[in-house]
Amino acid sequence: MAKRRTQGSGSVFKDANGVWHYRKDLGRDPATGRRRTVGAKGRTKADARARFNAKLAELERTGLLPGGKSPELADYTERWLADYRTRVKPTTYRTREGRLKACNEVIGHVRLKDLTPEHIRRCMRVLGERLAPSTLKDHFVSLKMVLDQAELEELIPVDPCRRVKPPRVERRVVDVLGPEQPRRMIEAASSMPLARRGARPAEEDLEMWALLFEVAFETGMREGERYAIMPFELELRDGQPGIHVRQQIQRYGRPGEVEIPNWLEATHLSGTLWLTTPKTPAAERFVPVSGSLWERLWKRIRDNGIGSRELVFTSARGNPVCSSTERYQWCKALKAAGLPQVKIHSARHWMATMAARANMPDDARIAVMGHTSMQMTMRYTHRDAASLGQLMAAAIPDLGGNEIVEAEVVD
Structure with missing residues (x-):
């Protein structure tokens, strides 16, 4: 009786054309629920295995496959951006890519599982030294989008951004010309x-x-x-x-x-x-x-x-x-x-x-x-x-007496 392979260990076989195949079931994607497989092929068994191992290493690096080490934030961001690019307009992608690049220059070397709220705060402090508050907040939002997805994929238990207050932004007054x-x-x-x-x-x-x-x-x-x-x-x-x-x-x-x-x-x-x-x-x-x-x-x-x-x-x-x-x-x-x-x-x-x-x-x-x-x-x-004066005059009746008081305007 043929011995069965352990579930999830993958399969190796040679097809009718003499090509070697390595294939492995990665289980269901936590984010989509769909089953995932990875495979590679080569003219020799060693060639197919080398290609297969290279693919596994890349999947582990970006977090698609759990491995011995959690992926670094910069590596995971790279994969996240590749998917994000297909869903947004080029201007939106270019802006988001720039925001995340700046964040990764500060904390991109940290592995996902090691990220803490203090890493996020430090990133915002460093970037805040050269960025306007509204721009800094958009950096925070961009980083949170990435880590929310990592949480959804069960690469981290919780997005550390959830435990950090976003950068404060005071709305700027826009200068507008007068009616005429x-x-x-x-x-x-x-x-x-x-x-x-x-x-x-x-x-x-x-x-x-x-x-x-x-x-x-x-x-x-x-x-x-x-x-x-x-x-x-x-x-x-x-x-x-x-x-x-x-x-x-x-x-x-x-x-x-x-x-x-x-x-x-x-x-x-x-x-x-x-x-x-x-x-x-x-x-x-x-x-x-x-x-x-x-x-x-x-x-x-x-x-x-x-x-x-x-x-x-x-x-x-x-x-x-x-x-x-x-x-x-x-x-x-x-x-x-x-x-x-x-x-x-x-x-x-x-x-x-x-x-x-x-x-x-x-x-x-x-x-x-x-x-x-x-x-x-x-x-x-x-x-x-x-315009506010006209509206107030129409809304509020005259509450004073009939006496007219002369007033002097002092600069």
């Missing part, structure tokens, strides 16, 4: 000193930047969404002109140097820029625009012979607009108008604030902004003293 100031900036943008930078006439170049800034303030669209506007996105719905936001431009990397997941629709434009889908499903939306902006957009399209699937806004050399170029023109326009140097993204905050001042319903504000929650929309809303 964007008009001054847009007028200044179209009348700045001329500077020829490409084949396009300088006057036309200034008009384009002024129009792009007007779109930013009036629609609150994200930078990449504005750069990707094409004529086919301009729609009339029930007589209302607007922009159907359906795409954006993102900086993913040069073809061959960046891995685009199979599920992501992305078309290379030039350099590191790609035309892709909106940030989230909620980001695909219809944003109404005024009749005057509608006419100016179509005038630009007609005057420049822009096709239905061509970019409305381009650089002077005909390339897609990039954030650095817009930022340069933005700062010049603010300076020419004598306005404070606010960030480009503050235009989105300005639109949300003006919508709140007009008492636009919450669901409408969420829809126009392309958010999924009112909480996020509120982060973009900044009430100024004048």
Whole structure:
């Protein structure tokens, strides 16, 4: 009677073609419940065994197979990132990879089973010496994502990050222009000193930047969404002109140097820029625009012979607009108008604030902004003293007497 092999010890056999096979059942994956096997083959038994042992060593190194030693955090992170890369957009992956690389420079040599809350605290202290609080917290979140998965795979009993308080972050106040100031900036943008930078006439170049800034303030669209506007996105719905936001431009990397997941629709434009889908499903939306902006957009399209699937806004050399170029023109326009140097993204905050001042319903504000929650929309809303004063005056009756008191204002 043939002796049975011990369950889980694996099998070795030679097939009809004379090829040797090594195979082993690794049991069920704690995270997915699926059975796992590892195998290798070679023309000789020794060759197959060497390949098989190399695979086992790699699995033990990254924690896929329990071994005599727990994997180091850096090795496990490497495997985690390989899987993470297939599920997120390239920009998200690049950010997360950078965060984890910084963490591993501090504690990556520590084995998973030896990680303690004090290791996490030390990592945050070291990184906190050079990082802003919000960035530091994102490093903590990234590390917690990795260790949560290690806990799920039963490589550690509990994620040590659960026993550490996240870095404290105080929300920064975003500087936003006043209600009438964007008009001054847009007028200044179209009348700045001329500077020829490409084949396009300088006057036309200034008009384009002024129009792009007007779109930013009036629609609150994200930078990449504005750069990707094409004529086919301009729609009339029930007589209302607007922009159907359906795409954006993102900086993913040069073809061959960046891995685009199979599920992501992305078309290379030039350099590191790609035309892709909106940030989230909620980001695909219809944003109404005024009749005057509608006419100016179509005038630009007609005057420049822009096709239905061509970019409305381009650089002077005909390339897609990039954030650095817009930022340069933005700062010049603010300076020419004598306005404070606010960030480009503050235009989105300005639109949300003006919508709140007009008492636009919450669901409408969420829809126009392309958010999924009112909480996020509120982060973009900044009430100024004048609007608060008007609301308070309407809400609180006069509680004083009829006597008029003359007061002197002292500086």
